[in-house]
Amino acid sequence: MSNPPERRQQHPPAPPERSSGSGAGQRRAAGARVDQDTLTPSTRVVPSWTEPLARRAAAPFGGPLGRHAVIGRHWFWSPLRVGLLLAIVILCLGWGTKAACIQQFVQDGEAFLDWRGNRQYVAMCYSDIVPLYTAEHLDQGAFPYRDSWTENAGTPDEQVRYMEYPVLTGMFQWVNAKLTDAWLSVAESGLLPAALPVAVFFNLSVLWLAVGWLVTVWALFLLSGRRPWDAAIAALSPLVIVHAFTNFDTLATAFATAGLLAWARRRPVLAGVLIGLGGAAKLYPLFLLGPLLVLCLRAGRVGDGLRATLAAGAAWLAINAPIWLLYPEGWREFFRLNTERPADPDSLYNVVSYFTGWAGFDGPLSPGEAPLVLNLVSLLLFLACCAGVAWVALSASRRPRLAQLAFLAVAAFLLTNKVWSPQYSLWLVPLAVLALPRWRVLLAWMTVDALVWVPRMFFYLGVDDKGLPPDWFLGMVVLRDLAVVGLCVLVLWEIYRPTRDRVRSAGDDDPTGGVLADAPDVVVLGRRRRGGGADRPDTMRSVGGDGKSDVAVMPPRPE
Template sequence: MRLLRSRWTVPATVLVWLVTRAALMAVYAQVVPGLDAGEVFADVDLYRRWSGQLRDGRVPGTDPMWQYPPGAAALFVAVGWVAESTRTGYTTVFVMFALGADLVVLLALIRLSRGGNRIGGALCWALAVPLLSLLTYARYDVFVTAPAVLALAATVRRPALAGAMLAVGALAKVWPAILLITARPLRGLRPMSIGFVTAAAVLGAVLTVSYADAWSGFSDNQADRGLQVESVAATPLVLARVADPAIVVEYRYGAMEFSHPVATSVAAVLPGSTLAGLGLLGWWWLFRGRRIDWTPTVGFDLALLAVGVAVVTSRVLSPQYLLWLLGLAAVCLTRRDTTQRAPALLIVVATVLTSAYFPWFYPDVIGTPGWPGAVLLAARNAVLVAATVIGLRRLLVGHRVVPQVRTATVGHRQPVGGTVGLGRTRTSG
């Protein structure tokens, strides 16, 4: 019976993916032709406009909404080229590309599940992603989640390839570089770092040559960003604004940000908080990671927590960022010995809350203040903080330090007649 269940888990998971994605594509077919999908697909229209400029060999660095490394340019141009070659709308081609990236993540998770014995991760991805509805296919982030998940899948046997995949993701949206922390310290870091540096150097050189001012605008526009209304740190201002509508929200750098002295001060502190949080995880990895029984599961758990720390301490927390966390949570769930089951469940809950407030109650947050949207957003952020805190605790408790046993040999003679002789081996722990 157990063998039979195992045999059918993978087909059942694939069927769930096919049914849910077919339903989403049916919604897309109904929504987009009538195109009041402007709120959801506004970013894709922006990618389309950028692609024309990118094909001329120049990144739109002067546009404050351009905040990507040059790897993003390759995708936007590829979508434009296929759309033009097939005489298909840019939005439709982008959705098809995103659907393909979604499928890549599913297949990587099934591969990690080893024939269905631990299919929970793939099933989590198949069921949880539709909770974001069409947002998954109307934003860029699934294209970054895919190489990150592929990299984690490759860490088990091919760390150099894992590093190369992380470089691909980092050239698109930086955060996959954090996942270098998933390597076994310090021995496993070398092959992964070689793959990362080699791929980043080669691809980075190609992109630099292909686009004039390839890195223009990326770091400057990111550094100038303020406190987005959806970020965790902005939650008190979101709630305060319901009582005091005079608190101003402005559209800047492609997002709604608070224009308030408190927001300015908080935004200035948050990058340091992110570095401090990641630094503490790095300390754990370097000094404690070498003393535990390191397995791929430890690296997977650490990956989810590292990105979780980066998300909850960020100045920006757009709805599509949940895809990053869902992908990494699903990777953790491919392992029976993961410490991150409760955080993974909380991330799914946060996804449900995200889909509830965006786009339905989003005007309560950015327009005329209202309690439904403010409460939903505050609850979502509280759940994400809880997932991170619980995950950190579970990591420390679940992967305990293994006592080190030192062996020393004193002398060369063997014990005689049951007495303790000079040749006895002495152990201490």
């Protein structure tokens, strides 16, 4: 039996010699063009040759990989394991940034959560997980969607409330609340350390959310094809430090990314099931089905796309149907709140309203009144963007990669939606890594997006408590949105100029494509049909130290 790819000996070619000639001349001098069939799954892109950021990072450790280096032979460390270790380190930092919000103080012999002096904002440690433990009445044993409570009783704003999250996320919170009760029961006997119930609930939730992000990173490494180190950008993302434990979104990223992996492994039913489960946790994984179906239409693989879609619907229904049938009022709470809530501070609608004095599409709203016009405009804008993504999928000269269209669809939803909760940015991280593996660009966007958290916390603190006025926060929101729009433009640029696509420069058609990879086109709008694997970018051959030929990726054209 042959060795697995990560342990197979490889002799990478030397980095291309520097030259004062043109980019094309450098590529011709580096080596001859080779047939696509000579590329093997074990061929890896060497980041220190192709990524300026990696080249600089390698300088303190001896510089870029050498001509005679042997890779893939270490008995334990592989790109995947290194990536998971990096993710664990970043997740630990993420927990550390939130830990200040579960500290306690003792008064009159009783312990309380220490949020004195608006600590949750001043220390920038706020997490929804902490207040939700009591706000959703989990500390009182409430069962989600069945048990209700009344907010603002005796006032005009009185409202009967239920669990406000999708079913899988709501049940996730309930399970952790029950685990908290079990932990505290054992702690009374001295076998486990005791703490405030909310602190135990937070830490148990964090444990599973961390597992969710590790699953995301694991799937990303397996999806990255010949560029496994790109997934390390997700593992090291500043957004993970800030938002992995702000809410429960790593559950959805785990299901969505694992669903893409199942699709890449040509298992459409399993892919649909995982995407459907992700949709039962948060809405966004279901947006992956649209790009998938359009690409299947172009490649004449509609049956595979329909199987995935039906499996996703069945999985979503299997999770939701019991709650829907048993507790219909509680089940509808998530949809009711999303219909009635106005534009959030993070939305472009609120930004325009604040800086221009515009009263909004619906004007002033009464308590409980839904912004119907805003809801309609937001929906129509998103549908228009989806139609644009579909046109791109069916009209580009070469079929776009699934991750490219998925990123565009999810980014369109966030930009046009009336709500962009801060942790939603995590949805884009895995898709951006797969769609646009340009390290400096991605890290710049992630850093800007993560830094929005600082003025957000001091905006919530309020000017009267030495916080910041809205201008600072909303200004950073605009910068973040512009950064995401810039990413979308770059993705579109690479779709229409596939020779600039770094994934395809590595010799892969579409690592996430599954049955779509290298498939011929059947339906193309506005152009004659072309084969799915046409217009391959250049590769080069070199000879390793043992005289055997290996293939490595040409460095990108200078830009």
